[in-house]
Each structure stands twice: as C-alpha cells, then as structure tokens.
Amino acid sequence: MIATLPPAESWLERFPLLVRDWITGHLPESLGWLAVSLLAIVVILAAFGLLFAYLTLAERKILGRIQNRPGPNRTGWFGLLQPFADGIKAVTKEDVVPREADAVLHFLAPVLLVAMSLLGLAVIPFGRHLLAANLEAGVLYFFAAGAATELAVFMAGWASHNKYSLLAAMRALAQLISYELPLLLSVVPVVMLAGSLSTTHIVDAQGGWTFGWIPHWHVLTPWGFAGFVMFMIAALAESNRSPFDLPEAESELIAGHLTEYSGFKYALFFMAEYFGMCGLSAMAVTLFLGGWQAPCAFLEFIPSYVWFTAKLLTLLLGFIWIRATLPRLRMDQLTRLAWKFLVPLTLLNLANAAFWSLSAGWSGPMHWVRWAIALTVVVGPFLLLGRALTAGVAPRTYRYA
Amino acid sequence: MNLTFALIAFLILASAVLAATRRDLIHSALLLVGNWLGVAFFYLWAGAEFVAFAQALVYVGAISMVVLFAVLLTRRMRTELPLLVATRDRVVSAVLGGAAVFGVLAVAVLRTPLDTNPAKPAGSVSMLSLGQQLMGPQAAAVLIVGVLLTVSLLGAVVLASSDADGKEGAP
Amino acid sequence: MNMLQACLLLSSALFCIGLVTALSRSNTILVLLGIEIMLNAANLNFIAFWRFSPAGSAPATGVIFVLFSIAVAAAEAAVWLALVIALYRHQQNIRLQEATRLKG
Numbered sequence: 053m054i055a056t057l058p059p060a061e062s063w064l065e066r067f068p069l070l071v072r073d074w075i076t077g078h079l080p081e082s083l084g085w086l087a088v089s090l091l092a093i094v095v096i097l098a099a100f101g102l103l104f105a106y107l108t109l110a111e112r113k114i115l116g117r118i119q120n121r122p123g124p125n126r127t128g129w130f131g132l133l134q135p136f137a138d139g140i141k142a143v144t145k146e147d148v149v150p151r152e153a154d155a156v157l158h159f160l161a162p163v164l165l166v167a168m169s170l171l172g173l174a175v176i177p178f179g180r181h182l183l184a185a186n187l188e189a190g191v192l193y194f195f196a197a198g199a200a201t202e203l204a205v206f207m208a209g210w211a212s213h214n215k216y217s218l219l220a221a222m223r224a225l226a227q228l229i230s231y232e233l234p235l236l237l238s239v240v241p242v243v244m245l246a247g248s249l250s251t252t253h254i255v256d257a258q259g260g261w262t263f264g265w266i267p268h269w270h271v272l273t274p275w276g277f278a279g280f281v282m283f284m285i286a287a288l289a290e291s292n293r294s295p296f297d298l299p300e301a302e303s304e305l306i307a308g309h310l311t312e313y314s315g316f317k318y319a320l321f322f323m324a325e326y327f328g329m330c331g332l333s334a335m336a337v338t339l340f341l342g343g344w345q346a347p348c349a350f351l352e353f354i355p356s357y358v359w360f361t362a363k364l365l366t367l368l369l370g371f372i373w374i375r376a377t378l379p380r381l382r383m384d385q386l387t388r389l390a391w392k393f394l395v396p397l398t399l400l401n402l403a404n405a406a407f408w409s410l411s412a413g414w415s416g417p418m419h420w421v422r423w424a425i426a427l428t429v430v431v432g433p434f435l436l437l438g439r440a441l442t443a444g445v446a447p448r449t450y451r452y453a
Numbered sequence: 454m455n456l457t458f459a460l461i462a463f464l465i466l467a468s469a470v471l472a473a474t475r476r477d478l479i480h481s482a483l484l485l486v487g488n489w490l491g492v493a494f495f496y497l498w499a500g501a502e503f504v505a506f507a508q509a510l511v512y513v514g515a516i517s518m519v520v521l522f523a524v525l526l527t528r529r530m531r532t533e534l535p536l537l538v539a540t541r542d543r544v545v546s547a548v549l550g551g552a553a554v555f556g557v558l559a560v561a562v563l564r565t566p567l568d569t570n571p572a573k574p575a576g577s578v579s580m581l582s583l584g585q586q587l588m589g590p591q592a593a594a595v596l597i598v599g600v601l602l603t604v605s606l607l608g609a610v611v612l613a614s615s616d617a618d619g620k621e622g623a624p
Numbered sequence: 625m626n627m628l629q630a631c632l633l634l635s636s637a638l639f640c641i642g643l644v645t646a647l648s649r650s651n652t653i654l655v656l657l658g659i660e661i662m663l664n665a666a667n668l669n670f671i672a673f674w675r676f677s678p679a680g681s682a683p684a685t686g687v688i689f690v691l692f693s694i695a696v697a698a699a700e701a702a703v704w705l706a707l708v709i710a711l712y713r714h715q716q717n718i719r720l721q722e723a724t725r726l727k728g
Contacts, residue, residue, distance in 0.1 A: 188502060188503075189506050192506040192507065195510055196506040196507075196510040199513050199515075200486075200514070202518065207483065221525075222525060225518055228518070232515070248581075250580075458627070462630075465634065466637055466641070469638055469661055472657070473644065478651065478654070481654060481657065482653075489664065492668060495671070499672065501674070501675070503687065503691075504671065504690050508667075508694060511695075511697065512694075512697075515698060515701070523653050523704075526712070527653070543647075543648055544648045546647075547643075547644050547647035548644055548648065550644070551643045551644035552640070554636075554639075554640050555640040558632075559636060562633055562636065567626070567629060567677075586684050598692055598696065601695075602695065605699035605702050606699075608706070611706075612703070613709045613710060
C-alpha cells in the first residue's frame with residue numbers, strides 16, 4: 053500500500069466543508085445546527101433536481117442515438133434547454149382530475165412518492181465529508197424510507213378509478229413485494245462482512261488497495277459481484293424501469309397508474325422515478341462500488357465527490373442502456389424471475405459471503421482455493437438454475453424470412 | 454409534557470380512530486399505515502432507532518401491502534364494497550366494553566407508583582451491542598422466529614392455494 | 625403524571641381503539657387490523673418501559689422483545705392473508721357472521 057498525503061488535507065476535498073462553514077459563520081451560534089440541516093436539504097434538492105433535469109435529456113438523447121435518431125435538439129444548443137421547456141410545459145398544462153376519482157388520494161400519491169424517494173438520499177455518503185445524516189442504522193433507514201414508494205404507486209392506481217390504473221396498482225404491488233426480497237437479501241452480505249449498518253462504515257471497509265491499484269471494493273469479490281448484479285436487477289424492478297416497467301406498460305395498460313394524471317402531477321411521477329433510480333444507484337455505489345473511494349491510490353488527489361458522481365453517472369447510464377436494449381417481461385416471467393431465480397441465488401450468496409468471511413485468514417495456496425470455492429458457489433448455481441428454469445424455452449432460434 | 458410526544462400521540466390516536474370509523478376499507482388501510490408510521494416515530498422519539506426502522510420496513514413495506522392485497526382480492530367492484538356497519542347494539546356494546554377496559558387500564562396506570570428514571574435514559578442501545586445480544590444469548594430465539602416465519606409462509610401457501618383437481622370448497 | 629405514565633396511557637388508548645375495532649366490525653380484514661393495532665399498543669409498552677425504567681442487568685431486553693414481536697407480526701400477516709383468501713373462496717364474502725360452517 054502506498055502511503056500518500058491524506059486527501060482530506062487538500063482544499064478541494066474540504067471545499068464543501070469550507071463553503072458550509074462560511075455560510076454558517078454568518079449566522080448566530082444557536083441557529084447553526086438548523087442551518088447545517090437546511091443546507092444539506094437544499095444542496096440535495098438542488099443537485100438532484102438538476103441531475104433529474106439533465107438525466108431526462110440524457111435519456112432521450114441516448115435512446116435517440118441508439119435508435120438512430122438525433123433526439124431533442126431544437127431547444128438551446130444541442131437541446132440543452134429542453135428540460136426547462138418540458139418543465140414549463142408541465143406546469144402550465146391543465147391538471148385534470150377525473151370526476152369519479154378519490155380526490156385526496158389522487159393528489160397525495162405523487163406528493164408522497166416524491167417525498168419518500170427523496171428521503172433515502174439523506175444517508176448516502178456523497179463524499180468524504182458529504183453526508184446529510186450519519187445514522188447508525190443507515191442502510192436499514194434507506195430501505196425503510198423506500199418501502200413507502202410502492203404504497204404511493206398503489207394509491208395513484210386506486211384513486212384514479214380507472215380499470216387500467218387499478219390493474220397497474222395490482223401489478224405494482226405484486227412486483228414490488230417480489231423484488232423487495234432479493235433487494236434486501238443481496239444487501240445482507242455487505243452488512244455482514246462490514247459488520248455495520250452504517251453507510252460510512254461500509255464505505256470505510258472498502259478503503260485501501262492491493263499493490264496500490266486493485267481497490268478493495270466489494271464488487272471485486274465473488275459474492276460481491278453476484279450481489280451487485282442481483283442488487284441492480286432488483287433495483288431496476290423497484291424503480292419500475294424497463295424491462296420491469298409493467299405497472300406502466302403502455303402497450304397494454306395505456307400508461308398504467310399514470311393514465312389519469314396530467315400536468316405537473318405527471319411530472320412529479322417522473323421526478324420520483326428518477327430520484328428513486330438515483331437513490332438506488334447511489335446505494336449500489338455505496339455498498340458495492342466503494343462509495344467515494346478512488347479506484348487507484350495515485351488517483352486519490354481527485355476529490356472524493358467527483359469519484360462518487362462518476363460512479364453514479366456510470367450506473368445511471370447503465371439503466372438507460374438497459375432500457376434501450378431489453379424488451380419488457382411478462383407478468384408471470386417477472387414473478388418467476390424473482391422467486392425462483394433471484395431469491396435462491398441471493399440466499400446462496402449469503403452463505404458464500406459467510407464462507408468468504410470465515411476463510412479470511414487463509415493464505416498462500418489456500419488463497420487460490422478460497423477464490424475457486426467462492427467462484428464455484430457463484431457460477432455453479434447460476435448455470436444450473438438458469439438451465440433448469442429455461443429448459444424447453446431457451447436457447448431460442450430465430451429464423452429470418 | 455413533551456411537545457413531540459403530544460404530536461406523536463395525536464398522530465397515532467387520530468389515525469387509529471379514523472381508520473376504525475371509515476367505511477371505505479382502502480381508506481382504513483391507508484390510515485392504519487399512518488398509525489404504524491406514528492408508532493415508528495414513537496420508537497424513534499424513545500431512542501430505539503433500529504426498532505423504528507424495522508417497524509417502518511415491516512409494517513409500511515410489507516404488512517400494508519398484504520392488507521391492500523387482501524382488500525383488492527376480496528372485493529367484486531368498488532361500489533360493492535361490503536357494507537361494514539354492524540348492528541347498532543353490537544357497536545354500542547363494543548364501545549362500552551372498550552371504554553371500560555380503558556378506564557381500568559388508565560386507573561391502574563395512574564395509581565401505580567412507577568419507578569422511572571428519566572435523568573439517566575437507558576436508551577440508545579448501540580447497534581453493535583444489539584447485534585451481539587441477538588446473535589449471542591438470543592440466538593435460539595432468532596432461530597425459532599426464523600422457523601416460525603418459514604412455517605407460516607408454507608402454511609399460507611397451502612391455505613391459499615386452490616385444489617388442483619377443481620374440488621373447490623370441498624371440506 | 626410522569627412520562628412513562630403518559631406513554632402507558634397512550635398505549636392503553638391505542639389498545640382500546642383496536643379492541644373496539646375488532647369487536648364492532650364484521651369485516652374480517654378490519655377485525656384483523658384491530659388485532660394488529662392491539663399488537664402495536666403492546667409493543668409501545670415494551671419500548672416505553674425500556675426507555676423510562678432504570679437500567680437493569682440486560683439493557684436491551686425491551687428492544688429485542690419488540691423486534692421479535694414485529695417478526696411474529698409479519699408471520700401472522702402472511703397467514704391471515706391466506707385465511708382471508710380461503711374464506712372468500714368458500715363463501716364469496718369476508719363477513720365473519722357468515723363464517724359459521726363449523727358451528728354445531
């Protein structure tokens with residue numbers, strides 16, 4: 053391990069702290085804690101609001117490129133003002149509430165959804181010094197805050213008094229219940245190995261490098277890699293993204309639970325979807341990709357929040373790419389994937405992580421044995437279960453006329 | 454009195470009363486979610502962070518889903534929600550009984566000299582010691598709860614699955 | 625009245641609301657929700673005693689008890705969803721008065 057100057061010393065790393073101290077310095081001592089909390093809230097809202105705006109643009113641009121069309125390019129340079137045009141349009145549009153709808157729930161659903169999807173961001177360490185709330189049970193808090201989002205989707209579907217919306221609500225419930233399990237189970241090994249539910253401890257546990265350039269991220273261990281992939285699959289389903297966007301499957305259900313929403317409420321739903329996606333990706337970065345840790349020792353001079361943002365944007369790009377690539381699943385395929393494939397594999401992965409933790413002391417040739425066993429436990433069941441589940445269905449042969 | 458406590462108590466009681474008196478089942482269920490959240494806030498206020506998050510995760514995330522599923526699966530059409538008003542004297546006797554129980558409990562609570570120690574809160578057990586308690590002295594209980602959960606899951610599947618040969622409702 | 629008594633009063637009020645719900649409604653789901661409220665009231669008591677009583681030899685007992693209680697509530701919810709669905713399949717509604725098949 054190369055001992056370098058602790059990057060906490062560099063002023064770029066401490067820049068957010070300096071700004072915070074400069075702002076709170078103008079206020080009386082008694083209001084200091086309030087100002088710090090408010091500042092964290094404002095920064096998170098502003099940063100993720102802007103990220104949301106440009107994520108929509110990026111998604112449309114990238115989808116366009118993948119489908120051989122330019123994407124939005126009329127508003128501003130290269131369409132850079134498109135998100136703001138969309139925002140103005142959403143605000144000025146007429147807000148239609150169906151006469152039969154349950155007005156209170158119809159109004160509450162998008163508000164609750166946005167609020168709940170923002171709550172989880174409080175425990176994500178965005179940088180070495182950038183953490184809104186350092187909770188001892190941070191990981192648990194994140195998932196507890198995210199648990200209410202499915203309720204909001206259900207409320208939206210039920211309050212609209214529309215059969216498509218209700219179908220979407222049922223689908224959302226079934227889907228979110230099914231995928232909550234693999235999502236949580238794929239996180240448990242990380243908590244077990246780090247020995248803590250606190251997000252800062254989990255990031256700290258992934259610090260350091262072997263030979264100065266191989267980081268100790270969880271994703272670079274067999275159980276961590278499997279856990280990361282399964283976490284991302286479950287995260288895709290939890291945030292209702294394609295190929296798991298069954299609740300709003302537009303080819304079957306018009307727009308699912310969004311059918312009866314218009315104007316700003318519709319925009320709120322989109323905002324919540326992107327916030328949820330950002331939150332889960334940020335959690336994946338924290339749990340598996342080393343959080344704000346730099347990938348190599350000599351790259352540590354770049355501030356931690358830059359690394360976090362880079363990893364977050366990579367994962368979000370992955371989300372968009374998957375949306376452009378994969379077709380939507382059928383409802384039975386969706387639940388089968390969760391219960392017959394992901395849940396057994398996550399449970400096995402838990403045992404694998406336990407083995408990894410117990411064999412931490414093995415050295416010399418036993419080190420290779422450790423890797424071999426762990427890799428077998430990851431790959432073997434994956435192949436066997438995959439074969440068994442797709443027997444008679446795959447591989448498909450396509451014939452083109 | 455503590456203002457935070459008063460607010461939490463109001464949230465818990467108001468949502469429970471509203472949930473018990475609404476005629477719309479979905480509204481009842483959603484109000485009860487508010488009640489469960491209020492209980493989670495109470496745990497948070499009392500310093501039991503872990504329990505509060507566990508309560509939110511299990512009740513708001515899982516049990517509320519189960520309730521909503523039950524409501525949606527057992528109703529024909531929205532207008533035909535089963536009528537919920539029981540006969541008047543049953544309601545009256547239930548309310549009287551509940552009030553009597555509350556009276557007894559309240560008198561018992563207020564008359565008992567409870568030895569409290571607010572100056573030195575026993576609160577905020579650290580996550581580490583909680584985990585060591587659960588994995589050490591309470592490990593057997595954790596195992597039993599695990600078995601209980603598995604058995605209840607299997608039992609639920611058996612209960613809810615329809616008979617394969619179409620003998621529906623056969624005793 | 626000290627804080628512990630206030631907490632206990634809150635939980636007994638909650639318990640009685642649950643009791644009245646369970647006794648007065650005829651819909652199975654609402655009866656079970658009433659039982660769920662009573663369970664929560666009991667959990668409130670555990671936390672209140674844990675928080676306000678002088679620390680004993682086992683400082684985390686109340687918390688651990690509530691954790692187990694929540695786990696059991698989850699198991700119970702799964703079973704009662706199955707029961708409600710089974711009941712509905714047998715008699716096409718979920719009114720408790722009509723669930724009299726086993727009545728002698």
